[in-house]
Amino acid sequence: MSEAESRSSGADDRGLMVQAARRYYVDDASKVQIATELGISRFKVARLLEQARASGLVTITIHADGVRDPELAEAVRAHLGLREVTVVETSGDRDAVRHEVGRAAAENLAATLRPGEVLGLAWGRTLTAMSAALPTLPKVDVVQLTGAIGADLEESPVEVVRRTAVQSGGTARPIFAPLVVDDARTAAALRRQPDVAAALRMFGSITTAVVSVGSWDPPDSQLLRTIGDDEWRRLLDVGVRGEVASLLVSDDGELVAPDFQDRCVTIELAQMRAIPRIVAAAGGAQKARAVAAVARARLCTELVTDRALAEAVLALPRVSAEGRS
The missing domain is CATH 1.10.10 (Arc Repressor Mutant, subunit A)
Known part of the structure; x- marks a missing residue:
């Protein structure tokens, strides 16, 4: 030829x-x-x-985003000593990951909330995605756990609380105050404001809370927008690994930098730990150590996450029973 x-x-x-x-x-x-x-x-x-x-003339793509992996979830649940874990498949950039994790958290809430509960909500981009994906919920009262950061209304915890209350038909108790201020005296004065004080009084009645997890090393937290590089380095030096609702914790699960919490309008550590059910929603392997620290600190009882974070958590030391007692 x-x-x-x-x-x-x-x-x-x-x-x-x-x-x-x-x-x-x-x-x-x-x-x-x-x-x-x-x-x-x-x-x-x-x-x-x-x-x-x-030859590559034909390529096949499996779109598995949002599909749950119960076996991986059970492994993470046992590793962190939590009650429940949900792991979903994700792909794409961090916004896409937050969207899928937020949607899974929304589905879990819709399936498990009961009428008459008091739902506490923190803030963060994953919770913003969750609130946008919420179906109709049982009638519950919704309370904001922290003050706000920045001026973006779409990502404000006030908007997260409003959306959730609309979907449930219950009352909304927002906190119209900044999360972090310059000194403890200003924070104390804000907590005494009637509307803020009314929200704070509801903390003892919360039955379910949903929180995001911020990582400080590596940095991936909206809270870092409120502080300068010098304070960030100072807090890293005292051992901050991650945070929930501005409660800063170390790798061993201890609360650190209480002086920082004194400057925040937020739920207190003892109040958070007294909530019967705390769902943490977070995705991305970079947050694995922060999630492990939060689990050791007893600041979550459940986790909704993606495969990347789940597999990264399993590569870390197991959270002991003492850390969850």
Whole structure:
């Protein structure tokens, strides 16, 4: 066969591959149908389809985002000593991960909340995604756990509380105050404001809370927007690994930098630990050590997360029973 004939034969085969692949993968035709249409054997059709995939002419993508992995979830649950864990498949950038984790948290809330509960909500981008994905909820009262950060209304905890209350038909108790202020005296004055004080009084009645987890090393926390680099380094030096609702914890689960909490309008450590059910929603492998620290600190009883964070957590030391007692 001449070189020209060889090129022609290769082009013919590629053309057959395209036709066979289009009929098989797009039109859902059978191999027997394709063989009849093209005047070739069904065995050649099978070879053409194999060649189409091997050459990259045909690629197959499985869109598994949002699919749950109960086996991985059970492994993480035992590793962290939690009551429940949900692990979902995710892909794409961090915003896409937050969207899927937030949606899974929304589905869990809708399935497990009971009428008459008091629901406490912290803030964060994952909780913003959760509030946007909420279906209709049982009637519950909703209270904000912390003050706000920044001026973006879409990501404000006030908006998260409002959306959730609308979906449940219950009352909303927002906190119209900044989360972090310059000194403890200003924070104390804000806590005495009537509307803020009314929200704080509800903390003892909370039956379920949903929180996000911020990582300080590596840095991935909205709370870091409120402080300068010098204070961030100072807090890292005293051992901060992660945070929930501005409660800063170390790798061993101890509360650190209480002077920082004195400057915050937020739920207190003892109040948080007294909540019967605390669902942490977080995704991304970079938050694994922060999540482990939060579990040791007894600041979550459940976790909703993605595969990347779940697998990274399993690579860390197991959280002991003493750490969860």
